[in-house]
Amino acid sequence: MSLELKAITKRFGPSEVLRGIDLALVPGSVTAFMGANGAGKSTLVRIIAGVHTATAGSMRLDGRTFAPTSPSDALRAGVVVVHQIINENVVLTMDVLENLMIDRLCAGGAPFFRRAAHRDAAQAMLDRIGLDVSLTAELGDLPPADRQMVAIARALAHDPKLLILDEPTSALSDTEAERLFTVIEGLRDQGVPILYISHRMGDIRRLADRIVTLRDGRITGDFVVPLDYDAAVRAMLGMALDDAAHARVPAGDPVLRIEGLPVLRGTAPLNLTLHEGEVTAIVGLVGAGKTELAETLYGQRRATGGRLTLDGAPYAPVHPSDAVGRGVFMAAEDRSGGSIVPDFDLSRNVTLPFLGAFSGLGLVRRGRERARAAEAIEGLGIVAQGPDDPIAALSGGNQQKVVLARWLTAPCRLLMLDEPFQGVDIAARRDIGHALRATAGGRATLILCADLDEALEVADRIIVLSHGAVVGEHSIGDLSRAAIVQQMSSAA
Ligand SMILES: Nc1ncnc2c1ncn2[C@@H]1O[C@H](COP(=O)(O)OP(=O)(O)OP(=O)(O)O)[C@@H](O)[C@H]1O
Structure with a gap:
């Protein structure tokens, strides 16, 4: 045909x-x-x-x-x-x-x-x-x-x-x-x-x-x-891709320590420390335990052992509200499954979790929301007519940028992004990478990626997970792509 x-x-x-x-x-x-x-x-x-x-x-x-x-x-x-x-x-x-x-x-x-x-x-x-x-x-x-x-x-x-x-x-x-x-x-x-x-x-x-x-x-x-x-x-x-190497921020103080955490049933316990200013990417095949780890850190899943320490104090969230209360935020993987509210416009989708913070009389609040959305449109190059656009009128990749804009601008201690680059074009991935690092100070950032190229694009450090255990750790200045791929599939 x-x-x-x-x-x-x-x-x-x-x-x-x-x-x-x-x-x-x-x-x-x-x-x-x-x-x-x-x-x-x-x-x-x-x-x-x-x-x-x-x-x-x-x-x-x-x-x-x-x-x-x-x-x-x-x-x-x-x-x-x-x-x-x-x-x-x-x-x-x-x-x-x-x-x-x-x-x-x-x-x-x-x-x-x-x-x-x-x-x-x-x-x-x-x-x-x-x-x-x-x-x-x-x-x-x-x-x-x-x-x-x-x-x-x-x-x-x-x-x-x-x-x-x-x-x-x-x-x-x-x-x-x-x-x-x-x-x-x-x-x-x-x-x-x-x-x-x-x-x-x-x-x-x-x-x-x-x-x-x-x-x-x-x-x-x-x-x-x-x-x-x-x-x-x-x-x-319409232009060459900017190939400038990323400026890497030296890792600061520990934010979250994970000690002896069993991520999946029957697997070796996991040890990992996340530092301020550092962007850590966890890569692994489906079933490696990335989502389970993130859900445990976000209080959606009970830890069955081990110890978590956040800013030097014990951390044992049993509900996402515990996590958010301690400054641990997570942008979930599935944009069509809840992170976008189709009935809200672009600006309200950016400010969604922080509606309380935009208090004031209706007009004042609306003005602040629109200003925040306008910043996001500018900062992440979101293609839209303006902050009042219905979110459903945005292309898929631009909806994803809206979800990211929501979290990148929110002050927190640990930001987790589960598959943040779904549907995002290569130039936008660079923009998001820049925005991530520009805002990375003052928090630890953890990204969960199935695609290694996406992880390499933004991370300072790559952790390879397989069957719930860390099987490789690579600093971005010194890594072998082939070794990572081999480790990702090692125990599969
Ligand atoms: N139903 C609609 N009403 C108004 N504008 C729309 C509608 N559907 C798409 N658009 C606009 O058309 C343009 C192209 O969108 P489209 O979804 O085709 O892009 P795309 O190339 O598939 O992008 P992506 O890679 O992000 O999926 C966008 O600016 C989008 O906002």
């Missing part, structure tokens, strides 16, 4: 998001679609998927006019899309089986309650991508990586004639991503055109036969093998 787009434009009110897109996707090739946050990538995908209608322009599928008016229209034509926001693909309050079979329900197939009849088909979908989860687990209880894999399994079951993946690996570890890549390559070899959106250069190097770049709603580059990645990044950003 082939897809041809001609002069596609899209306006949302006064803003022109796509400005005349011409693009052809041909069989048997993986096209990486690169663009900074807010460039218009997801908007184009939504037009192809029948979610939005183009303001002008036309599409042809295998030479025939293609103008889907709904996602099911597009799906019937064989256009399968895995959207960036997981909740657009799956239902968190349903179990895995129901999520995998939901399309058959909608198509009016066998009665939905005849679960047994669907079990084999659903299991085959999971096996195809090597996902080992229970069919009866409620999706909302699974970690984001598993949710994402379920969404992908469901999409692939549609037998795509054209496959579009929007940031499919942002929640995945290297191992899961590799499984996905193998499936994608299989489809490519069967002649399926694939459009692959990612901010991860590692994915693009691994998969792409072609790179198309988008900037401010216009195509600015089209590269084929041998791919010039640096030129693609320049075309995407």
Whole structure:
């Protein structure tokens, strides 16, 4: 199958998001679609998927006019899309089986309650991508990586004639991503055109036969093998990426001491000290215990042994409010799962946990909120019309920057960021890295990352976790990437 787009434009009110897109996707090739946050990538995908209608322009599928008016229209034509926001693909309050079979329900197939009849088909979908989860687990209880894999399994079951993946690996570890890549390559070899959106250069190097770049709603580059990645990044950003080495702040006094903490059941206890001014990244595959460690430090999970000391005093939080009371903050991993409040505008999403601090009469409070949001827009380069924008109108990466802005400006003793770079473009990652370090004095910062490149981008120190234990510690000036990768998978 082939897809041809001609002069596609899209306006949302006064803003022109796509400005005349011409693009052809041909069989048997993986096209990486690169663009900074807010460039218009997801908007184009939504037009192809029948979610939005183009303001002008036309599409042809295998030479025939293609103008889907709904996602099911597009799906019937064989256009399968895995959207960036997981909740657009799956239902968190349903179990895995129901999520995998939901399309058959909608198509009016066998009665939905005849679960047994669907079990084999659903299991085959999971096996195809090597996902080992229970069919009866409620999706909302699974970690984001598993949710994402379920969404992908469901999409692939549609037998795509054209496959579009929007940031499919942002929640995945290297191992899961590799499984996905193998499936994608299989489809490519069967002649399926694939459009692959990612901010991860590692994915693009691994998969792409072609790179198309988008900037401010216009195509600015089209590269084929041998791919010039640096030129693609320049075309995407309109400038070279700033490669200046980070100024590292020397670590100050200890803030948190972790002694003999069992992170996972039956694993060796963990010892680690986090210092003021230092940005420590914990890397590890899914299941290494990163989230469990963070949840224990944040009072969401009881420590079953060991000792925590915060600023020289015992620290044993049993609830996040204990943690916050002692100045320990955490920005959780899943933006669509609660860290963004869709009904609030941009400014209120920035100031959300601190509403009490913005007291005063309504107008005064609102003015302070807007001022804080305006600072965030400026400081982190958030692409938005202004502080009053509905948060849902921001692109995915810009929503993530809003979550980060909320925490970076809040004074605290320990700031934990779980997967802070999901969906954030490479230039923005640098901006966030600068903002993180610029604000790092006076607190310890702990980042949990599945992607090593992201960790290397911002951290002063890398801790490698495997099966709940520290298996490697590297200072940024003196590390071997290969050694870290080896340690990450050592006990897997
Ligand atoms: N429903 C909407 N209403 C108004 N503006 C919108 C809407 N959807 C998207 N936009 C705007 O369109 C622009 C492009 O957004 P889009 O989500 O396509 O970007 P993107 O390239 O996918 O970014 P990211 O990498 O962050 O996902 C953004 O400035 C966004 O604010």
